[in-house]
Amino acid sequence: MAGDTVVGVIIDCHGHYTTAPAQLGEYRDRQRAAVEADPQHVGDKGVVAISDDEIRGSLENAQVRLQQERGIDLTLFSPRASWMGHHLGNAHTSRFWTEHCNELIRRVCDLYPERFAPVCQLPQSPGTPIASSVAELRRCVEEMGFVGCNLNPDPSGGAWDGPPLPDRYWYPLYEALVELDVPAMIHVSASCNPNFHTTTSHYLGADTTAFTQLLTSTLFADFPGLRLVIPHGGGAVPYHWGRFRGIAQDLGLPPLDEAVLGNVWFDTCVYHQAGIDLLVRVVPTENILFASEMLGAVRGVDPETGHAFDDTRCYLDAAGLTDVERQQIYAGNARRVFPRLAA
Amino acid sequence: MAGDTVVGVIIDCHGHYTTAPAQLGEYRDRQRAAVEADPQHVGDKGVVAISDDEIRGSLENAQVRLQQERGIDLTLFSPRASWMGHHLGNAHTSRFWTEHCNELIRRVCDLYPERFAPVCQLPQSPGTPIASSVAELRRCVEEMGFVGCNLNPDPSGGAWDGPPLPDRYWYPLYEALVELDVPAMIHVSASCNPNFHTTTSHYLGADTTAFTQLLTSTLFADFPGLRLVIPHGGGAVPYHWGRFRGIAQDLGLPPLDEAVLGNVWFDTCVYHQAGIDLLVRVVPTENILFASEMLGAVRGVDPETGHAFDDTRCYLDAAGLTDVERQQIYAGNARRVFPRLAA
Numbered sequence: 001m002a003g004d005t006v007v008g009v010i011i012d013c014h015g016h017y018t019t020a021p022a023q024l025g026e027y028r029d030r031q032r033a034a035v036e037a038d039p040q041h042v043g044d045k046g047v048v049a050i051s052d053d054e055i056r057g058s059l060e061n062a063q064v065r066l067q068q069e070r071g072i073d074l075t076l077f078s079p080r081a082s083w084m085g086h087h088l089g090n091a092h093t094s095r096f097w098t099e100h101c102n103e104l105i106r107r108v109c110d111l112y113p114e115r116f117a118p119v120c121q122l123p124q125s126p127g128t129p130i131a132s133s134v135a136e137l138r139r140c141v142e143e144m145g146f147v148g149c150n151l152n153p154d155p156s157g158g159a160w161d162g163p164p165l166p167d168r169y170w171y172p173l174y175e176a177l178v179e180l181d182v183p184a185m186i187h188v189s190a191s192c193n194p195n196f197h198t199t200t201s202h203y204l205g206a207d208t209t210a211f212t213q214l215l216t217s218t219l220f221a222d223f224p225g226l227r228l229v230i231p232h233g234g235g236a237v238p239y240h241w242g243r244f245r246g247i248a249q250d251l252g253l254p255p256l257d258e259a260v261l262g263n264v265w266f267d268t269c270v271y272h273q274a275g276i277d278l279l280v281r282v283v284p285t286e287n288i289l290f291a292s293e294m295l296g297a298v299r300g301v302d303p304e305t306g307h308a309f310d311d312t313r314c315y316l317d318a319a320g321l322t323d324v325e326r327q328q329i330y331a332g333n334a335r336r337v338f339p340r341l342a343a
Numbered sequence: 344m345a346g347d348t349v350v351g352v353i354i355d356c357h358g359h360y361t362t363a364p365a366q367l368g369e370y371r372d373r374q375r376a377a378v379e380a381d382p383q384h385v386g387d388k389g390v391v392a393i394s395d396d397e398i399r400g401s402l403e404n405a406q407v408r409l410q411q412e413r414g415i416d417l418t419l420f421s422p423r424a425s426w427m428g429h430h431l432g433n434a435h436t437s438r439f440w441t442e443h444c445n446e447l448i449r450r451v452c453d454l455y456p457e458r459f460a461p462v463c464q465l466p467q468s469p470g471t472p473i474a475s476s477v478a479e480l481r482r483c484v485e486e487m488g489f490v491g492c493n494l495n496p497d498p499s500g501g502a503w504d505g506p507p508l509p510d511r512y513w514y515p516l517y518e519a520l521v522e523l524d525v526p527a528m529i530h531v532s533a534s535c536n537p538n539f540h541t542t543t544s545h546y547l548g549a550d551t552t553a554f555t556q557l558l559t560s561t562l563f564a565d566f567p568g569l570r571l572v573i574p575h576g577g578g579a580v581p582y583h584w585g586r587f588r589g590i591a592q593d594l595g596l597p598p599l600d601e602a603v604l605g606n607v608w609f610d611t612c613v614y615h616q617a618g619i620d621l622l623v624r625v626v627p628t629e630n631i632l633f634a635s636e637m638l639g640a641v642r643g644v645d646p647e648t649g650h651a652f653d654d655t656r657c658y659l660d661a662a663g664l665t666d667v668e669r670q671q672i673y674a675g676n677a678r679r680v681f682p683r684l685a686a
Contacts, residue, residue: 303592
């Protein structure tokens with residue numbers, strides 16, 4: 001099957017700017033020091049001085065090289081997820097930090113318009129209204145051409161003490177997402193809870209938690225046009241597809257395809273062949289979006305295969321898909337979920 | 344393969360007394376009312392008056408009938424996990440409640456010595472020393488013939504604000520487990536956090552969290568003889584085996600088989616064929632324990648197969664295992680992990 005593969009355009013729907021020049025982290029360090037000295041610190045937005053050459057230098061031997069080596073045409077590119085850090089600082093610092101991160105993503109996409117399309121983070125801050133996130137989403141989409149956003153379902157960083165996703169707290173954001181016709185990827189940031197390890201138990205637990213919250217709610221009855229992407233292959237969900245199907249049935253809910261699959265997509269950030277084989281076996285093809293999360297959680301080469309763990313194209317090419325299915329997963333579905341990519 | 348299956352004894356390592364007579368719940372309701380009126384309430388142990396016939400009546404048309412229908416010889420039987428409720432009440436009420444639950448399990452096993460072997464819950468209570476759990480473990484194993492226990496890694500019920508499993512807080516319990524030569528299944532109870540749904544996101548998230556805590560610690564260097572079972576097929580772990588392998592490598596840890604698989608087992612509470620196929624494909628056979636968790640999280644019949652979702656034997660019989668592998672998973676591994684079963 002992989003031998004006579006016909007592959008068209010490949011869109012990676014999940015990439016983060018994990019290699020940003022050091023000035024970005026230095027800005028954040030100064031901000032954190034200021035709020036440590038004064039939790040009410042407001043400050044001003046300030047400047048993150050990074051040159052175009054520095055941006056190119058941070059990408060050429062990293063994401064761009066890997067795109068070329070792996071045949072990935074376009075990456076939906078967002079700020080580093082573990083650095084969103086919504087639990088750090090306050091609403092003001094979260095706003096300024098988020099604006100800088102998003103503006104840097106915009107610059108990346110201006111320098112590489114064929115390689116990257118912009119996805120924004122939101123200036124969430126625990127216990128504060130969602131209005132600032134709506135405002136930043138509008139700024140990014142309407143003024144800067146962003147095609148989607150990342151939404152943190154647990155801005156506390158592992159305390160899980162905020163409102164679940166179906167809570168009306170989030171409704172103004174969902175209204176804006178539907179109106180702007182952009183999806184949100186449900187993606188937590190770093191854990192500050194010693195019980196959770198950021199890129200494994202926290203990320204995967206959050207993915208499973210988000211799916212369950214959506215399944216057991218009537219959110220999509222209120223927002224039939226809302227589109228949400230659950231990363232990291234859906235956390236534990238596809239592996240436990242039978243449990244979720246059975247519990248939906250026990251709860252008197254409609255089958256999963258009716259209950260959630262009109263509004264929810266899973267990405268392919270699953271780093272071994274058996275996992276990808278399971279994903280494409282149980283989840284309908286039209287609900288799967290190609291992604292690799294590179295450079296992200298895992299950066300090594302699998303000694304058993306000789307491929308990078310996060311080179312998810314290898315697994316998909318070997319997953320026994322038809323050409324039509326492969327093209328759906330590689331690009332067709334992403335074009336439906338992120339319609340602003342056409343612009 | 345399934346056609347000429349040779350199956351010996353089948354041991355289900357994960358069953359809960361979810362059908363206990365109403366008097367048990369009524370006792371708990373009175374206890375909860377008392378601590379609601381006075382959080383420091385001590386009270387006394389009191390009595391849960393249930394007759395032998397009532398116990399038989401609660402099992403005959405439930406677990407026992409399903410054991411017979413499915414060809415399960417023996418179930419390792421513990422109190423209802425979602426009712427452990429370590430976050431409810433205080434250390435005193437948790438102790439009395441736990442003693443009653445465990446004594447009821449002992450009575451079940453006395454009535455059906457061929458069908459059930461006893462596994463205890465522990466009187467955990469957030470913020471209190473682990474000594475009371477050690478005492479109850481000793482009472483159950485040394486005086487009442489229990490063969491294992493359930494250990495709640497998050498007695499807060501979803502706040503996850505206690506010490507992680509590798510913390511020294513837990514060491515006296517691990518010392519007792521090793522000395523008594525019994526394993527612990529890492530199993531949370533009900534979630535009181537509206538973000539988590541008990542039998543999906545909370546259970547599966549906890550399984551993944553526990554595995555990650557064990558992997559990223561040196562606990563098994565301190566307790567090379569400790570044996571821990573992670574239920575529900577290991578949460579998200581086998582589906583993300585590549586992520587865990589890759590992150591272990593990135594962290595400079597030994598491979599998973601060296602790092603954890605000498606001390607950790609996964610059960611087979613995965614309720615569809617594709618999930619079981621993945622589990623047996625990626626996890627070494629010697630680390631898999633047959634289990635169905637019946638009657639537990641999912642009680643319906645899968646309309647796609649005509650089998651109960653939790654009839655996990657169907658999936659294992661169809662998983663393409665050799666006779667030797669199947670016998671390991673059905674009984675051989677359980678005998679090694681629960682050596683007191685031989686008594």
